[in-house]
Amino acid sequence: MSTQPPPPSASRNIDYPEIPLTTLDNGLRVLCVEAHHLPRITILAALPVGRVSNPNDNFGLAQFTLETLKEGTKSRSSRVIAEQLDQLAIDFSADTLMEHSLLSMTLLESNLKAALELFADILLNPVFPDHELEKVKVRWHSHLVSERSDPGFLANERVFQELFPGHPYSRVSFSLDHLSQLDGEKAAHFHKSRFTCHGSLLLLAGSLDLEEAARQAGVALGQWNAGSPVDKDFPDPRPLQGPTISLVHRPHSVQTKVLVGLRTLPQSHPQHIDLQVMNQVLGGGASARLFLNLREKRGFTYGVYSSIQGYSQDGVQSISCSVRNDKTGETLKEIYREMKGMQEHPPDSEELDRCKSEIVGSFIRRMETPSSIGSLELSRRLRQLPANYYRDFIPRVNSITEEAVSETAKRFLRPERTSVVVVGDRPEIEEQLKPFGTVGVYDTDGKRID
Amino acid sequence: MVISSIPRLTFTEHQLENGLRVVLQENRRTPLVHLSLHYLIGSSYERKGRSGFAHLFEHMMFQGSKNLPKNEHGKLIDGAGGRWNASTNKDRTNYYETVPSHYLDLILWLEADRMESLKVTPENFENQRQTVIEEKKQSYDNRPYGTAFLRFDELAYENWAYAHSVIGSIEDLQEAELEHAVEFHRKYYGPGNATLVITGDIVQSEVLDKIRDYFEGISDNTDAQQPDLDEPQQLEEKLESVADPLAVLPAVIIGYHIPPLGSTDDYALAMAALVLADGDSSRFYRRFVYENNWIAGLIAGSNHYRGPQLFRAWFQIQQNVPPAKILEAMEDELDRLKESGITDAELEKARNQVAHRLVAQMERVSNVGELLAQYSSFFDDPNLANRQLERFLAVSKEQVQLAVQRYLLRENRTVITVEPGAVQ
Numbered sequence: 001m002s003t004q005p006p007p008p009s010a011s012r013n014i015d016y017p018e019i020p021l022t023t024l025d026n027g028l029r030v031l032c033v034e035a036h037h038l039p040r041i042t043i044l045a046a047l048p049v050g051r052v053s054n055p056n057d058n059f060g061l062a063q064f065t066l067e068t069l070k071e072g073t074k075s076r077s078s079r080v081i082a083e084q085l086d087q088l089a090i091d092f093s094a095d096t097l098m099e100h101s102l103l104s105m106t107l108l109e110s111n112l113k114a115a116l117e118l119f120a121d122i123l124l125n126p127v128f129p130d131h132e133l134e135k136v137k138v139r140w141h142s143h144l145v146s147e148r149s150d151p152g153f154l155a156n157e158r159v160f161q162e163l164f165p166g167h168p169y170s171r172v173s174f175s176l177d178h179l180s181q182l183d184g185e186k187a188a189h190f191h192k193s194r195f196t197c198h199g200s201l202l203l204l205a206g207s208l209d210l211e212e213a214a215r216q217a218g219v220a221l222g223q224w225n226a227g228s229p230v231d232k233d234f235p236d237p238r239p240l241q242g243p244t245i246s247l248v249h250r251p252h253s254v255q256t257k258v259l260v261g262l263r264t265l266p267q268s269h270p271q272h273i274d275l276q277v278m279n280q281v282l283g284g285g286a287s288a289r290l291f292l293n294l295r296e297k298r299g300f301t302y303g304v305y306s307s308i309q310g311y312s313q314d315g316v317q318s319i320s321c322s323v324r325n326d327k328t329g330e331t332l333k334e335i336y337r338e339m340k341g342m343q344e345h346p347p348d349s350e351e352l353d354r355c356k357s358e359i360v361g362s363f364i365r366r367m368e369t370p371s372s373i374g375s376l377e378l379s380r381r382l383r384q385l386p387a388n389y390y391r392d393f394i395p396r397v398n399s400i401t402e403e404a405v406s407e408t409a410k411r412f413l414r415p416e417r418t419s420v421v422v423v424g425d426r427p428e429i430e431e432q433l434k435p436f437g438t439v440g441v442y443d444t445d446g447k448r449i450d
Numbered sequence: 451m452v453i454s455s456i457p458r459l460t461f462t463e464h465q466l467e468n469g470l471r472v473v474l475q476e477n478r479r480t481p482l483v484h485l486s487l488h489y490l491i492g493s494s495y496e497r498k499g500r501s502g503f504a505h506l507f508e509h510m511m512f513q514g515s516k517n518l519p520k521n522e523h524g525k526l527i528d529g530a531g532g533r534w535n536a537s538t539n540k541d542r543t544n545y546y547e548t549v550p551s552h553y554l555d556l557i558l559w560l561e562a563d564r565m566e567s568l569k570v571t572p573e574n575f576e577n578q579r580q581t582v583i584e585e586k587k588q589s590y591d592n593r594p595y596g597t598a599f600l601r602f603d604e605l606a607y608e609n610w611a612y613a614h615s616v617i618g619s620i621e622d623l624q625e626a627e628l629e630h631a632v633e634f635h636r637k638y639y640g641p642g643n644a645t646l647v648i649t650g651d652i653v654q655s656e657v658l659d660k661i662r663d664y665f666e667g668i669s670d671n672t673d674a675q676q677p678d679l680d681e682p683q684q685l686e687e688k689l690e691s692v693a694d695p696l697a698v699l700p701a702v703i704i705g706y707h708i709p710p711l712g713s714t715d716d717y718a719l720a721m722a723a724l725v726l727a728d729g730d731s732s733r734f735y736r737r738f739v740y741e742n743n744w745i746a747g748l749i750a751g752s753n754h755y756r757g758p759q760l761f762r763a764w765f766q767i768q769q770n771v772p773p774a775k776i777l778e779a780m781e782d783e784l785d786r787l788k789e790s791g792i793t794d795a796e797l798e799k800a801r802n803q804v805a806h807r808l809v810a811q812m813e814r815v816s817n818v819g820e821l822l823a824q825y826s827s828f829f830d831d832p833n834l835a836n837r838q839l840e841r842f843l844a845v846s847k848e849q850v851q852l853a854v855q856r857y858l859l860r861e862n863r864t865v866i867t868v869e870p871g872a873v874q
Binding site: 001002003004005006007008009010011012013014037038039040078079082083085086087088089091106107108110135138139142143145146148149150151251252253254255285286287292295296297298299300301302322323324350353354355357358360361362364365367368369 | 453456457479480481482516517518520521524525526528529530531532533548549550551552553554555556559560562563566576577578579580581582584585587588589591592593594651663664667695696697698699728729730731732736739740743746766768769795798799802803805806809810812813814815871
């Protein structure tokens with residue numbers, strides 16, 4: 001066997017497929033990704049209703065409305081719906097994201113007709129019965145209480161409040177007070193005004209073709225209210241006057257969660273791909289600079305990663321790790337050093353090529369299943385990315401230069417765009433934070449205590 | 451109507467002269483190839499005083515070989531656009547990569563290289579010891595209920611092989627030595643103790659030649675002793691209470707001793723778990739959540755060990771509901787099942803759920819690879835992957851009832867109650 005790694009053979013091309021779309025009479029856009037190798041189909045509706053769509057006096061309404069759709073319809077009780085979902089072996093999920101909601105079912109092909117009928121009934125005809133919703137609220141109460149024991153949740157909640165003060169993007173969760181005010185009437189009203197075809201997309205992915213998808217969708221969802229455009233929910237976020245440093249005191253923590261958040265760019269921005277490559281170099285994986293330093297050199301943490309999220313008006317880069325309590329300050333120092341290093345030491349061609357390949361490889365793996373291809377296409381349309389965005393994705397990633405990465409780092413990896421949050425046992429870590437600036441201290445309920 | 455057949459996996463099996471078992475499965479739909487390499491070495495093979503070593507050693511496999519320095523393994527796969535990792539459980543350690551298919555040679559070379567030679571410095575050994583200690587904190591010690599989960603097998607199993615945790619004790623990790631790693635590599639990390647599975651965009655005949663080129667020259671010096679996993683019959687209920695300052699809600703974890711993975715009763719109990727705890731219409735969910743709001747979350751099913759397993763149930767309990775009430779109501783539900791069995795509708799529902807899951811498992815070459823690797827390395831029969839549905843469908847209502855009657859008994863169970871101390 002050679003002592004040198006072997007070179008690659010000739011590569012097979014991979015093309016982002018044409019994904020046909022048809023529009024029903026009520027305006028609902030239906031997409032289909034056809035793949036017949038397995039008898040399985042995903043139904044996914046994406047609605048332009050997210051956490052940002054909540055009214056200012058209740059940050060839980062959008063999520064409550066979406067997740068209680070299955071608590072009863074005009075013709076089915078909560079119990080009957082639960083029974084049918086399980087009997088048809090449907091994987092059902094409902095997720096409220098920052099700017100969108102997703103409602104999905106995955107099922108065996110033979111159950112498509114029954115599943116789509118149930119899907120439409122849940123989406124179109126919910127009755128939000130208060131006797132069921134009261135039970136849901138008891139469960140949500142426990143959920144809201146127990147998420148406050150999770151350091152990852154606490155860090156994320158704090159960082160979004162620091163990055164987008166007062167803006168709807170700051171809403172990661174909602175309060176017990178908001179929960180107590182939710183009821184069936186509010187959900188029904190929100191559903192009627194916001195859960196419409198307008199701006200929504202329906203994906204059918206798996207063992208069926210567009211014609212079949214359009215026919216079945218027409219039968220099931222042809223009566224869905226067309227709706228009309230809704231005024232934009234919120235203003236553009238104001239520039240951040242950072243850096244901010246927060247400590248969330250979580251007693252008995254044996255490790256410290258460190259999260260450094262940075263304001264970046266909306267995903268539709270032409271330079272967003274530069275940002276993806278820059279992020280990959282800094283902390284996108286186990287060969288990235290942060291990981292090689294904080295784990296492989298220093299052994300402070302099990303893992304450290306940087307990731308990016310894009311929204312319609314802005315974006316966030318998050319550098320995150322859990323570290324030894326006594327290394328909290330040193331970890332922050334090293335993260336800052338790596339951020340600066342990105343500006344002063346651009347990647348060489350080997351490092352850059354590796355990082356581009358990681359992004360391209362991850363994209364290729366998403367081409368493996370019809371539902372993940374469909375999700376990409378849905379997200380492209382929801383974020384209003386250009387039609388050729390994914391078709392040209394691989395060459396565009398490969399065109400990013402060393403200079404572009406260092407320019408992107410200079411633009412974004414700056415202290416004034418940064419919010420630092422640490423979650424841990426205050427007496428163990430507070431002193432270590434002092435050299436970095438004034439520290440705001442919060443309890444696990446999110447209240448400022450110092 | 452229950453689906454009675456799902457697409458079959460077509461594969462070939464081979465064995466090299468040095469003992470390496472090989473399974474090849476062609477699926478050229480996407481230009482991706484997955485490699486899964488299972489070594490039969492998990493924490494159950496460890497001896498007392500060396501807990502956590504199998505997992506710590508897994509980290510060493512990325513720390514350098516004769517031909518590559520530390521971390522180069524991952525960098526090369528990242529440079530190919532691949533995904534890689536490894537995991538250790540009680541029964542085995544697996545290493546895997548998914549790469550664009552024109553990089554197949556690279557991953558074969560990389561796995562052969564570290565199977566043949568390990569080269570770790572004292573500095574790198576120390577670095578990974580610290581990393582693993584942080585992994586333990588992140589995954590267990592700093593997480594609500596984490597300590598109770600680590601404690602559970604210690605209490606339930608009498609045999610140390612399964613009783614001690616995969617992550618190990620901090621004391622044992624501190625005592626681990628680099629010399630042990632060299633011996634460990636010789637003993638377990640050779641072709642005779644390994645199964646190599648390649649799935650995806652390959653031409654089977656060509657790949658076998660490549661595998662011979664890369665692996666046939668590696669001599670086998672392993673002498674792995676299969677651990678004694680025998681577990682004495684439990685005759686009395688075991689109870690313990692754990693205080694957890696990180697938890698905000700109480701919880702109860704229950705485990706019953708049941709037969710090994712893949713046994714007839716294992717399939718029957720998997721069907722019982724679906725009826726009892728899977729989905730919003732399951733018996734536990736309906737009574738404990740939907741009707742009474744006693745609990746905030748539940749999970750039930752076997753722990754998927756190759757040897758003697760536990761059928762575990764975990765309930766996160768609402769504030770002000772006494773854990774004893776949950777145990778009592780659970781007993782009541784089990785008594786009902788023992789007396790009257792399950793209904794035709796429940797059996798059909800469970801069968802549908804199984805069929806859907808098995809189809810879902812076939813979507814990605816990585817999942818297919820892991821499935822074939824497990825059946826091949828544990829049972830020497832990858833074709834069991836194709837027999838899963840048949841075996842589930844063969845389970846009758848009576849078998850479910852009999853299995854619950856036989857195993858889900860009070861004297862056969864271990865219970866840990868977690869008492870929260872609010873994080874305030």
